[in-house]
Amino acid sequence: MNREPATNRFLFTAGALLGLLALTVGAAYVNLGPFNTIAALTISAAKTVLILVFFMEIRERSPVIWVALATGFFFFGIMFALAMSDFLTRGWK
Amino acid sequence: MPDSTLAHAPQFDDASQQRESATFGMWIFLATEILFFGAMFLGYTAYRLAYPAAFAAASRHTLLAFGATNTAVLLISSATMAFAVRAAREKRRTALTVRLLLTAALGVLFLCIKGFEYAREISEHLLPGASFQFDQPYASHAEMFFYLYFLMTGVHALHVTIGVVLIAISGFRAWRTDAFMRNDTAVDLLGLYWHFVDIIWVFLFPLIYLVERHS
Incomplete structure (x- = not known):
């Protein structure tokens, strides 16, 4: 089956978002001191960039x-x- | 995709100007939503900085499995919405209908999980008010956490509910009416709103469920 580039892009984005979700849950169980919150918010910011760029198509x-x-x-x-x-x-x- | 053959309202020069105006209006609305939710995030930040230990204790009482599942549901629904916007641009009726209704169904699933979560928390006396119970010495400050929790997730759930209703209506209109298929702006704007609601949850999730989980 030939998939369009957009299909692959959306699937990649969804996969990356779910990967970041797993990462943020995992990181919460490691004691990083004050960096736990910073790490969590950095991952949230990365997810936001993915959503803005690939789903909301902010660049276009x-x-x-x-x-x-x-x-x-x-x-x-x-x-x-x-x-x-x-x-x-x-x-x- | 400028299409000057599309019908447009009399105040616009052409269909593409109408489309740009509508899109600009949605982004301005989303900018105001940043400030609307921002005020609540500010309140959360101020109280968490003031009572870090109580917030950590309270956060450990939230149901992480529910929250993480709901995050995944919402992220996947954003992907199905992106696919719906694509189908609207390509004028593919069946694909658009299915993708919109799938997105709405995922939104309903999110709300159901949230509902079960609220029910558990209320039965554990975590709803702020006369029946609130929490281990000393953090009771009053943990109550503030749960006040912010119910406020922020409640307002978010309201946004999800509005999104679900609009997306479901669009799904039925895509299926039933030809006029809906001619103009893809509505689905594009609905997509922007839905992705924004997803972004809000992406920040709510770690601030509610993941405070000091390691200790």
Whole structure:
């Protein structure tokens, strides 16, 4: 059976996502100290990139859409940074 | 794929402009959704930084097998949705109908598993409120974890429910109506929404189920 390139791409992406799921569960049972959370979030970010690139086809979308997406992340970053500048510094004397 | 022969609403110059506007609108909606869920992730982060031991103890009471299975279900449903978008572009009616209904079925499976999980947690007195019970000394802070857990997974499940309804309706329309097959924008936008809901779960999963599992 001849498969289209898109079919292989979707199957590869799904396989990679399930592999990363297994990796994130496995990594949680190894004591990495504070790096457990960092590893988990890094794997989540990798999954997000796979979904954005191969399922949502972000590279084929127009630049105006990249701006819309980047704006969402940018203001999320501002919300997080400003809030954490409070929460993380409350203990400072 | 610019197709100027497609019908378009009077406010647009042509079908491709209409399509770009609709797509842009969906991405703007998703950007606002980043902030909507972002506020809850911020609340989670602030409380977890304040009460790390209670959050670790509470996380170990979540049902990892349910959560991991649900993650796999949602990831696979994203793949079936990507295949559905492909079928819509290629105007393949049977493939589109089957793939949309399969995606919706996986969404229903996700919600069923989540429902069984909620039932277990409620029976174990982990629902915040008068009947909440948790080992001291973490009871009140673990209750905060479970409040955030039910809030975030609940809002996520609401998004999944909306997605399932829209995808199922699209599946039936693809099967029944010719007009639906002429324009693939709706399926493309639905796909974007579904993948976004998947991405939210990808971050919820480790933050809920995998806190300090090793100890």
